[in-house]
Amino acid sequence: MAKNFYITTPIYYPSGKPHMGHAYSSIVADIFARFKRLEGFNVLFLTGTDEHGQKIQKEAQKKNKDPKIFCDELSETFRSLTKTLNLSNDDFIRTTENRHHKSVIEIWNKLVSSGDIYLDKYSGWYSVSDEAFYDEDEIEDKNGKKISKSSGSLVEWVEEESYFFKLSAWSNKLSEFYKKNPNFILPESRKNEVVKFVEKGLKDLSISRTSFTWGIPVPKNKKHVIYVWLDALTNYISALNFPNTEDKKYKAFWPADVHIIGKDILRFHAVFWPAFLLAAKLPLPKRVFGHGWILSDDKKMSKSLGNILDPLEIIEKYGIDQLRYYLVKEVSLGNDGSISLENLKNCINNDLANNYGNLCQRVLSFIKKNCGNKIPYSTKLNDSDKTLLNNLKNSLPKLQNLMDNQNLNEYMKAVVGFSFEANKYFNDSEPWTVKKSDPERMNAILFTIVDQIKNISILLNPIIPNATNKVLAMINISNENIKIDNIKNEKTLNHKKELGELEILFNKIENDN
Ligand code: MSP
Secondary structure, eight states, X not given: OOOEEEEEEEEEOTTSOOOHHHHHHHHHHHHHHHHHHHTTOEEEEEEEEOOOSHHHHHHHHHTTOOHHHHHHHHHHHHHHHHHHTTOOOSEEXXXXXXXXXXXXXXXXXXXXXXXXXXXXXXXXXXXXXXXXXXXXXXXEEETTEEEETTTOOBOEEXXXXXXXXXXXXXXXXXXXXXXXXXXXXXXXXXXXXXXXXXXXXXXXXXXXXXXXXXXXXXXTEEEEEEOHHHHHHTHHHHTTTTTOTTSHHHHHHOXXXXXXXXXXXXXXXXXXXXXXXXXXXXXXXXXXXXXXXXXXXXXXXXXXXXXXXXXXXXXXXXXXXXXXXXXXHHSOTTSOEEEOHHHHHXXXXXXXXXXXXXXXXHHHHHHHHHSTTSOOOOSOOOHHHHHHHHHHHHTHHHHHHHHHTTOHHHHHHHHHHHHHHHHHHHHHHOHHHHHHHOHHHHHHHHHHHHHHHHHHHHHHTTTSHHHHHHXXXXXXXXXXXXXXXXXXXXXXXXXXXXOOOOOOOOOOOOTTO
């Protein structure tokens, strides 16, 4: 029976247009989801929108719109982005849906019955933009204004009646959990931040607000709405039909294998979320992976700096595979990384057009011209042929391990390396010179190189699904044969059927484009 794998993106605030940061979280999660499917896992990949809270209410007010109508419109933009980014998500959750509402109420009730909630008064700093409470030592003065040191966003003083979650009571349990599960938070550098923060001792957390109404009302006290982060984090189980813990989906997919998030929301996922779950006596997710920031010209992208690269514009001009490939190649997952239009163009030309694209194009057009458009069959592979194929096949366990640890950059480096190696092999083997003198040798070379193109295409499939699907279709590999297991198996190649129509995979970008 296939094993299950559950992966999630953050759910996005539909407060404005989607930007590159959103695209990045989603693309990265999609790559892991697709890879696990190639390994034969039964995957559930979830994304969606986070629609309650003061931030959204304020944005809706600015536009003079009812918040629900405002969210209906903007959530659609995020839903359509999943298509534009070619995401393979199985579900799209909105926190304004009934299935989510039910689930949040149940979590709240569980925390009440475990004795983890009490009523008091909150006085302190709050950032609407981050939807986060900050301590005095987490804020600073800038041009006469109070801002959060970590995010730079404005904070305001809040004093209101509030329900509190006894987070302080969970510090030790959390520390123990991190010790027992050393890979719960990745990358390592991020883990250390969290561990230190928890070891200092945690303060109780305000989990309801009374100064606005846009949220899920607290059961039995409608003056309060539930804090948007307690609401939002619960989405990960709402989508599995929680509170029905006997439901097939819940049983198959909870606990989640990995929550992919940005580093700015690590505390919510690696401290608050596990504490809520511990208190509710529910299992904890297996991993939280916090990726870094996408920077533009070494600065955080922001409207005021005018350095925003709009994912939609880039996709329209250069293509979605191109953007997916470039983002994950350029930015080392887990660290901050700068992107630029100049580097995107170079990457398309060097890696995609000249390397993988060129390899497929020249091999397949050679076969079309010289072999009746059918992949030759051969049992006479020499040492260099076998070495080429075996290098890749033997590295599969290592590649799978890299992906299981979200080491996407090492994985890509290895796969791109195979593509360079295959180009070199084709050049050095010179099938064109042995065509007349030794057709058997030519057949062995072509047999080998097409098998290697198949293998590289399968490995690149999660990253550039459109282009690799085209190549695999050209060599008559059916969709159900696009699997890691078929890398080990050269019998998947069809030597009797003609190759499909050759298509240009990646256009080279001229300098002024
Ligand atoms: N709604 C919350 C998440 C709730 S999850 C239960 C939220 N939404 S967000 O829309 O503000 O951000 C979503 C994701 O985009 C976060 O993971 C954030 O890190 C990521 N990014 C936003 N800007 C970014 C960059 N410039 N670079 C990389 N990712 C960044 O937070």
